[in-house]
Every structure is written in C-alpha cells, then in structure tokens.
Amino acid sequence: MEFPDPDEIAHLIDPQPYPSFARVSYDPPTETLPDLLATVRSELDRLPLDDLEPGATVAVGVGSRGIHRLDDVVTETITSLEERGFDPVVVPAMGSHGGATPEGQREILAALDITEDRIGAPIDARMDVEKLAEVDVGGTTTPVYLSAAALEADAVLVINRVKPHTNFTGRIESGLCKMLTVGLGKQRGAQAFHSTAIEQGYVPTIESLVAAIRDAAPVLGGLAIVENFHEETGHLEAIPASSLEDREPDLLERARNEMATLPEDDIDLLVVDELGKEISGAGMDTNVIGRYRVLNAPDPEDPSIKLIYARGLTAKTSGNGNGIGLADITRRAAVEQLDLRKTYANALTSGSLAKAKLPPVAPNDELALRIALNALGGYDPETARVAWIENTTDLAEFYVSDALLEEIVDDVTVRSRARLTFDDGTAEFERV
Structure with a gap:
C-alpha cells in the first residue's frame, strides 16, 4: 500500500499555530509492596x-x-x-x-x-x-x-x-x-x-x-x-x-x-507516542482513553477524548499493532512497524475487529497534527486541551497544553515550559 507524500496533501490543510505546552509530573498517593x-x-x-x-x-x-x-x-x-x-x-x-x-x-x-x-x-x-x-x-x-x-x-x-x-x-x-x-x-x-x-x-x-x-x-x-x-x-x-x-x-x-489514569477526563486531542501489547492487551489502555470499540459493550462514560493520534509501536510488541484502530490518526512510521499477521491473529481470535483497523495515515508528525487539530473544528491554540503522553502506562510525566494545564494545575507539578518544534516533519519539544 502506498501512502501520500507530504507535498501531495500539505496543501489540503493550512498550517496553524500550536498551543504552548508544559511538562508536568503527576504523583497521586499509592502503596508499594515492601518485599x-x-x-x-x-x-x-x-x-x-x-x-x-x-x-x-x-x-x-x-x-x-x-x-x-x-x-x-x-x-x-x-x-x-x-x-x-x-x-x-x-x-x-x-x-x-x-x-x-x-x-x-x-x-x-x-x-x-x-x-x-x-x-x-x-x-x-x-x-x-x-x-x-x-x-x-x-x-x-x-x-x-x-x-x-x-x-x-x-x-x-x-x-x-x-x-x-x-x-x-x-x-x-x-x-x-x-x-x-x-x-x-x-x-x-x-x-x-x-x-x-x-x-x-x-x-x-x-x-x-x-x-x-x-x-x-x-x-x-x-x-x-x-x-x-x-x-x-x-x-x-x-x-x-x-x-x-x-x-x-x-x-x-x-x-x-x-490504576494509572490522566488527571482530567475531558481532552480534545491525546497524542500517544507508542502502543503495544505489553502496555495493554488493547495496545492502549482503554480505561485511560475511554474507548472499548467492542460490539455489545458500550464505551466508558469517562474519560471523554475527542481525537487520538498514535505515533508508533513499542519494540517489545514485535509488530503486533492491535489497538491502532482505537486511534483517529497515525503516521507512516507506525504503519511501517506493523506485523499484520500478529495483529490479525489477535484481532480475529478476540472478535474485537475495530482495534485492528487502520486509521488515516499521515506522512509525518507535522501533517498528522495539522490534520488532527483541523478535525477538532473551530480550533483555537489558546483553548485546545491537548495531552501528549509516552504511553497509557507511564503517566507520571507528560506534556499538556496551557488550556488543559489550567484545569489540572492543582493536581500536577510543572517541571518546565515547552514549545513544539519539528525536525524534517518529526515533532520535538523544546524547553523554553
């Protein structure tokens, strides 16, 4: 399957400004077994x-x-x-x-x-x-x-x-x-x-x-x-x-x-760096993203996340991308990691077919985010509630937009301010 190059779709959606971000830590009370x-x-x-x-x-x-x-x-x-x-x-x-x-x-x-x-x-x-x-x-x-x-x-x-x-x-x-x-x-x-x-x-x-x-x-x-x-x-x-x-x-x-959850339920865009079977049986923990996508099983009422961008797979999942269908958009780098034989074996056995569907594939991060933010409708960088996490398990530190930070400031600690930059289309956070 061939996916479009950046110059073939970039003209379809104009670039737009991005929110300002903060890297935050989240550490609710918990217990650890001593021995x-x-x-x-x-x-x-x-x-x-x-x-x-x-x-x-x-x-x-x-x-x-x-x-x-x-x-x-x-x-x-x-x-x-x-x-x-x-x-x-x-x-x-x-x-x-x-x-x-x-x-x-x-x-x-x-x-x-x-x-x-x-x-x-x-x-x-x-x-x-x-x-x-x-x-x-x-x-x-x-x-x-x-x-x-x-x-x-x-x-x-x-x-x-x-x-x-x-x-x-x-x-x-x-x-x-x-x-x-x-x-x-x-x-x-x-x-x-x-x-x-x-x-x-x-x-x-x-x-x-x-x-x-x-x-x-x-x-x-x-x-x-x-x-x-x-x-x-x-x-x-x-x-x-x-x-x-x-x-x-x-x-x-x-x-x-x-269990590990995000400190806020209402999010416009969730960016997930990696999904994999060692993260969750569904690639992304459905209790974190609020999506089961299973016949005869309604999705959880909370959290409510409008759009999810999945950037890639973990190395340990060995190509099993079951769960990529829970995202609304992905990028070519993630698709290149897929082993469809493993992904389909999992999805066909469980009957949870939606998790193996392939969402729209963007050439790179810059265009994926441009597409996702446009799809929100009425996008405003000052009000967009964006969370950017490594995966749905490691939620001790992550990035949030300023609008989302205002809602969770009492629950998290701000580690640094950051702005989103791109190197040949690949997203990076630069400390400011």
Whole structure:
C-alpha cells in the first residue's frame, strides 16, 4: 500500500499555530509492596499444595505482558515449588498471542525475561488443547478448552495481574479467572470464549467456563497481583481455586482505584507516542482513553477524548499493532512497524475487529497534527486541551497544553515550559 507524500496533501490543510505546552509530573498517593519475593513465598502457603504428592508436576500459567517484575515472581514461584518437592513447568497462558504459534509464545515469554535458563524450569509452549466440556451460557452452547500441557500436569496454578479489562466492565475482568478460561484455552479456547462473550456477556461466560475448568482440571488457584499508579506491585495474594470468583471483585476494585489514569477526563486531542501489547492487551489502555470499540459493550462514560493520534509501536510488541484502530490518526512510521499477521491473529481470535483497523495515515508528525487539530473544528491554540503522553502506562510525566494545564494545575507539578518544534516533519519539544 502506498501512502501520500507530504507535498501531495500539505496543501489540503493550512498550517496553524500550536498551543504552548508544559511538562508536568503527576504523583497521586499509592502503596508499594515492601518485599515482593517474601510475599510470593508466604502466599503460596495459602494454596492447597499439601494435597499434592512429592514429585507432582505443577503447570504454572503465565504470559500477560507489562506486569512489574513478573520474571522475579515466576522465578520465585518455581524455586518455592521445587523446594517443596514438586516439579514445575511453565505453560504460556496467552490465548492466541504470539501469532498463535509455540515459537511466538516462547518469544513473548523471552521478551518478559521468562526463559528456561532464567526461571530454572522447562517451558511447554504447545498450542494443543483438549475439550473438557460444553457449557450453556444464556442459551449459547460453548466448548471449554484447556491447554494439553496444563492437563498433563498434576496441578495447575496461574499468575496474573487483576485489573480493569480493555473490552468490558463487570465484577470480574482481567485476572486469574480470565487467564484460566482464555489464556490457558490457547487459540481455540480464546476464540470460543470471545465468540460467546460478545453475544452473551463477558462475565457470565467467564464464570461458566471457570466452573467447568475447575470441575475437570486439577486447578490449585493462583497468585493475583494488583499494581499501583506507577505500575509497581501494590498487593499480591494467593487465591485458592474455590474462591476465585468471590475474591477477584474486591481486588478489581482496588486495582481500579489505584490504576494509572490522566488527571482530567475531558481532552480534545491525546497524542500517544507508542502502543503495544505489553502496555495493554488493547495496545492502549482503554480505561485511560475511554474507548472499548467492542460490539455489545458500550464505551466508558469517562474519560471523554475527542481525537487520538498514535505515533508508533513499542519494540517489545514485535509488530503486533492491535489497538491502532482505537486511534483517529497515525503516521507512516507506525504503519511501517506493523506485523499484520500478529495483529490479525489477535484481532480475529478476540472478535474485537475495530482495534485492528487502520486509521488515516499521515506522512509525518507535522501533517498528522495539522490534520488532527483541523478535525477538532473551530480550533483555537489558546483553548485546545491537548495531552501528549509516552504511553497509557507511564503517566507520571507528560506534556499538556496551557488550556488543559489550567484545569489540572492543582493536581500536577510543572517541571518546565515547552514549545513544539519539528525536525524534517518529526515533532520535538523544546524547553523554553
């Protein structure tokens, strides 16, 4: 596909003055777990490990990206299980991610520094699944799949962060339950889950599948992680399998109260430097940008952002640009980073097709911003409320226009004043 060069579209929209900006820091009160690894060990004692025979194999399901010190948590879990006389094996629990291939899922784990050498245990990345049952969800018959590697073990334990989901809102969202039903379901399980969830709702689908998996597989439970505003571990708790659906809602509420968000809901233009799967399952955290773009799931009421400009992808997302469709405009540099095979594997499995759509592609930053500001209608640099962030996870420091600064000045600290400049069409902030 060929996109227009700057001189082919520059004449369509006249240049316009830009707002003045300030770089601000944002640091709301939060808590950090003081001794993460000691907590991992003590919490494992809450799981029914005494029910296992010496030498029992324990499948440890992991795979969500962007979790603070996940490699340390996994390694400590493996070591602790071995010291208790068990034989752990790590099983990627990430649905269709990594292009729905064993090699791709190993690649994702390696990017998280979860390798056999690092954790001291084998990794079984087979995509094979077994059908455990069929469940009725609101009149829809849904097959229940689980990783064959997990089923071959004597026990299954999952490790995941509990947080607001990027597609829906409910009493159970991202966490241990979803990792069991979607992550360990591999591609077939993830596809079956999403097909029913889109029609009948995510929460009832999760609850029905968790119950079936618990009946058919030796699930111990899992380690639930809650992160704070700075994406550090604020809380870690072991939840036995029998208590998963009862305990996760409380942890979800805690996660929602402490998650990274912007200090203002009403924004005209949000510029995002990078999106990626390690930032959010949707590339950009939909709870930060206020967009789910999922069939039968209304967008959040807040925040309200009129336009989003996505400038590029992270290196760690390895071309998976799922989420670029949440933006209203992007640039050629971002499109050149896309691996459509990985992006489509993710979007087609989840059924969340809008996230893989390609928005209008500008040649560079200068024209992208010219297009975006014009699209706001009645643009005035003195009143435009613009926020410019690195990504939707790192929100401790970012740029805001003067009009937006006036609204949030009591919540942030101004670090410096800045003006927007361009070097061969690429945006840069110059301190003034």
